[in-house]
Amino acid sequence: MSNRSFASRTYRDQGVILRTHKLGEADRIITLLTKQHGQIRAVAKGVRRTSSKFGAVLEPFMVADLQLVSGRSLDIVTQAQMVGPYGRDIAADYTKYTSAAAICETAEKLTDADGESAGAQYGLVIGALSALSRSVHAPELILDSYLLRALATAGWAPSFDQCARCGEPGPHTAFNAPLGGAVCHDCRPPGSASPAPQTMQLLAALLSADWPAADASATGPRREAAGLVASYLQWHLERTLKSLKHVERV
Structure with missing residues (x-):
C-alpha cells in the first residue's frame, strides 16, 4: 500500500469512548461516538500493553482527539490525545459509573442507525459525562435528564x-409511554x-434542564420519575438497557 493511499484514508475527529472489548493479546476494539462521523468502531493496536502511549486515553467515558484510518469493517486508531x-473521576464512584454506563449504552443504541442526529447526541453525552465527573448534580438526575433529552433529540x-x-x-x-x-x-x-x-414537574424540569427545580426535588418524585423515564426509554428502544438495572437510586 502506498503512503499516498494510506494518507487518503486518514481522518481526524473528536470522540467519546462508549465501550471497549479485548481483541487478541494486546489490541482492543473501541466503540466511539464522534463529533463529525457519528458512531465508529475501531481497533486500537497494542493499546493493552504497558508501553502503550495512549492506552489510558482509550477507556470508557474518556473524550479524545483522534486520528484514524478507514478500514473495510473496522477503522484503526493511529493517534489519540486526551x-x-x-472517566477518571467517574470510575472512582459506583453511582457515577453505573449512570455513565447507562448514558453510553443509550448513546450507542440511539446512534447505531441514526447518523443525522449523531452530532447533537455527541454534545448531550459530553455534557452529561462532564457533569457526572464534576458532581454538578445528583448522578440519577443527570442520567434521567440525559435520557429524556437524548430521546427528544432522536425525535421522541x-x-x-x-x-x-x-x-x-x-x-x-x-402518563402513558x-x-x-x-x-x-x-x-x-x-x-x-x-x-x-x-x-410530572420534575420530569418537565429534567427535559428542559431546569436544574434549580430538579435539584430541589424530593426523593419520592425522583424515584417515580426514574421509573417513568425507564419505561419511556424501553418503549422507544424496544429493549431494556442492561446497564440501567445496575444504577443505584436514592
Missing part, C-alpha cells in the same frame, strides 16, 4: 405540560400511570 478525562420528545394525544394544556395526572407522555382524563388509556404532580 481532551476530556471524565415526551410531553409533560400538555396532553400528548389531543394537546389539551395541563397539568395532567396520567406509548402515547408520548402526559395524557388528559379523556385520552387516558386503561393502565396508564398516575404519577404525583411533583413527579
